[in-house]
Amino acid sequence: MHIMEGFLPGPWWQIWFAVSIPVIMYGMHKLNKLTTEKREVLPLLAVAGAFIFVLSSLKLPSVTGSCSHPTGTGMAAILFGPAITAVLGTIVLVYQALFLAHGGFTTLGANVFSMGIVGPVVAYVIYKIGMRSNINFYVTVFLAATLGDLTTYLVTSAELALAFPAEVGGVFMSFKAFATIFALTQIPLAIMEGAVTALIFKYVIQVKSDVLVKLNVISDTGVRKIKEMAA
Amino acid sequence: MKIELIVAAIFVIFTAQFIYMSSTTDAEYGGADGQAGDVILELTGGNYEPIAEPIWEPPSGEIESLLFGLQAAFGALVIGYFFGYYKGKTIKDQS
Numbered sequence: 001m002h003i004m005e006g007f008l009p010g011p012w013w014q015i016w017f018a019v020s021i022p023v024i025m026y027g028m029h030k031l032n033k034l035t036t037e038k039r040e041v042l043p044l045l046a047v048a049g050a051f052i053f054v055l056s057s058l059k060l061p062s063v064t065g066s067c068s069h070p071t072g073t074g075m076a077a078i079l080f081g082p083a084i085t086a087v088l089g090t091i092v093l094v095y096q097a098l099f100l101a102h103g104g105f106t107t108l109g110a111n112v113f114s115m116g117i118v119g120p121v122v123a124y125v126i127y128k129i130g131m132r133s134n135i136n137f138y139v140t141v142f143l144a145a146t147l148g149d150l151t152t153y154l155v156t157s158a159e160l161a162l163a164f165p166a167e168v169g170g171v172f173m174s175f176k177a178f179a180t181i182f183a184l185t186q187i188p189l190a191i192m193e194g195a196v197t198a199l200i201f202k203y204v205i206q207v208k209s210d211v212l213v214k215l216n217v218i219s220d221t222g223v224r225k226i227k228e229m230a231a
Numbered sequence: 232m233k234i235e236l237i238v239a240a241i242f243v244i245f246t247a248q249f250i251y252m253s254s255t256t257d258a259e260y261g262g263a264d265g266q267a268g269d270v271i272l273e274l275t276g277g278n279y280e281p282i283a284e285p286i287w288e289p290p291s292g293e294i295e296s297l298l299f300g301l302q303a304a305f306g307a308l309v310i311g312y313f314f315g316y317y318k319g320k321t322i323k324d325q326s
Contacts, residue, residue: 001264006281007271013282044314053306057299061249065258065265075312099298101285102264138234161266163279174274181266188245195238200310207317 001068001182002013002093002111003156005104014161017109024090025116027083034084044204048076049088051200055193056092056115062185070193071152074145077120077199078127079217087118089116114155123148137218146194153182160217 008016036040055072062068076085093111096102101109123144130140133162161175204212218226252258271279289295 001262001267004264004268004281005285007268007279009279009282029233043316047310047313050306050309053304054303054310057302057306059262059299060245061253061258061260063252065252065256066263067260068263074255083303095302097268098286099289100295100302101288104283104285106283112232160271164271164279166274172252174270177274178267178268182262183269185263192245195234197242199234201240203314207314207321 001156001185002096002103002115003107005097005101005222006106007104008110008159008163013106013109015109016107016113016159020086020112020117023083023086024112027085027087030081031087034080038214041211041215042172044215045084045149047204048079048085049055049091051075051197052088052092053095055196056096056141060189060192062188063068064181064185066151066181066185068141068182068185068189070189070196071149072193072197073116073120073152074114074123074141074148074193074197075114077123077148078141078144078201079212079215082120082124085120086112086116090206110159111156114159115152118155119148119152122151124210131222136221137222138202141201142194142198144194145197146190149190149193150183150186153186154179157182167211 026088034089035045042105052072052075057068057069059067059069071089073085073089076088090108090112093103093108093115097104126147127140127144130143131137138142157175157178160178164174165171166173166177205226209218209227213220213223253260289298
């Protein structure tokens with residue numbers, strides 16, 4: 001769930017644009033480099049983008065009695081890094097703002113920052129730490145995608161809290177109020193997203209593990225270890 | 232098979248939770264973003280005016296689900312197409 005159109009007053013919506021635009025520009029630059037230098041990764045790029053499309057279209061009912069949707073950005077973040085994920089996330093956010101009145105154009109900067117930048121950065125960092133500390137590949141992917149998703153909604157809460165501090169208790173009290181809505185609703189969805197992301201990685205390894213090695217997502221020995229475990 | 236089973240189990244728990252919650256409580260299952268909008272109104276004493284309106288809104292809930300459905304279908308199509316492509320290629324390279 002993104003911040004609705006018009007629900008961030010100035011100067012906040014401009015601030016989030018100012019933060020997000022350089023990252024998107026850098027992401028486009030990296031995307032350009034990737035698509036000219038490693039053309040064989042294009043299908044996987046399309047799959048990662050499509051994964052965001054599917055997951056962020058599924059508004060699911062949660063334990064809190066309200067609905068929210070996963071982000072799907074964990075996969076792209078692990079495969080291509082946060083900058084390129086920011087570009088993919090922006091495409092989805094523009095689609096939803098334009099055709100679904102979901103999110104919005106004034107709040108696009110803030111929504112890109114939470115869903116396209118901070119969430120993916122967290123997913124990426126957790127993935128790298130997990131792989132370095134030799135935790136099981138799928139557990140690492142699960143943790144990265146789950147925590148990346150949750151972070152997105154914590155950041156959304158923080159963005160709203162900064163713009164609307166409570167009279168009593170200030171930003172912190174507002175953050176608690178927004179996080180209760182967003183993050184609490186999100187917990188079961190984040191777990192689901194983590195599991196589904198781990199599943200899709202299983203299939204990517206089955207059919208196209210050499211691209212993962214080329215993208216430096218996983219080493220040759222890592223692939224062999226996973227395949228042996230499955231056998 | 233293990234991960235498939237885990238995903239299936241999570242899905243079943245999730246569904247059971249939904250059936251239980253929706254039949255025992257009168258939860259409305261509105262969007263979390265709408266609820267945040269209500270909190271904003273509360274925090275500002277009810278006089279917050281959104282600074283912008285959506286350029287275009289789906290005229291009804293049906294049209295909205297249509298467009299969400301299209302979004303999911305398009306994504307699923309792309310994922311299925313390329314996984315099939317890769318799979319076919321692997322089989323061909325092996326033979």
